[in-house]
Amino acid sequence: SADSTEDLNAKVTLFHRLYTAAVVTKDTWEKSVLNSASPVLVEFYASWCGPCRMVHRIIDEIAGEYAGRLSCFILNTDDDFPIAEDYEIKAVPVVLLFKNGEKRESVVGTMPKDFYIAAIERVLKS
Numbered sequence: 001s002a003d004s005t006e007d008l009n010a011k012v013t014l015f016h017r018l019y020t021a022a023v024v025t026k027d028t029w030e031k032s033v034l035n036s037a038s039p040v041l042v043e044f045y046a047s048w049c050g051p052c053r054m055v056h057r058i059i060d061e062i063a064g065e066y067a068g069r070l071s072c073f074i075l076n077t078d079d080d081f082p083i084a085e086d087y088e089i090k091a092v093p094v095v096l097l098f099k100n101g102e103k104r105e106s107v108v109g110t111m112p113k114d115f116y117i118a119a120i121e122r123v124l125k126s
Contacts, residue, residue: 020060024073026080034101036071039123041116043074044084044094051110055093058113062120070120097123 024032024042033040043059045052056074063072077084077092087096087103097105097119104126105119 021056021063021072021074024075026083029075029080029083032071032073033098036098036101038069038071039104039120040071040073040098041120042096042098043072044077044087044089044092044096045074046076046078046092049092052093054110055095058116059095061113062116066120069124095119099123099126 021041021043022032033042041059041062043052043055045056059072059074062070066072075083077089087094091108093110095107095116096103104123107115107119
C-alpha cells in the first residue's frame with residue numbers, strides 16, 4: 001500500500017540523516033583515517049567557504065548511502081591546517097579518499113555527486 005511505502009521512505013530518510021559525515025581533527029586523524037579498517041572519505045572545508053556547503057550536503061548523502069562500507073569525515077582546514085598542509089590542500093573544498101591509510105583519489109572543487117560516487121567506487125573496487 002501507499003502508506004507502507006511512505007513509512008519506508010521516512011525511515012530511509014531518517015537512517016540517512018543519522019549517518020552524516022563526522023568531524024575529524026589532527027587529534028583523531030591517525031585513528032579515524034590512517035588506521036581505518038574501511039575506506040575513508042575526507043572533505044577538507046572552511047567555515048567561510050560557500051561551495052563547501054554544497055559539497056557537505058553531497059557528502060552527508062553519501063555517508064548515509066555508503067554506511068558500513070565507507071567512513072565519511074569533514075576536516076576544517078582553518079582549525080587543523082597541518083593536516084591540510086600534509087596533503088597539499090591549497091584551496092577548499094577538496095575531497096580525498098583513503099584506503100589502508102593511503103590517499104587513493106582526490107576530487108577538487110565543487111563537483112556533481114556522480115564524480116564523488118565514481119571516485120568512491122574506484123577505491124572500493126581497488
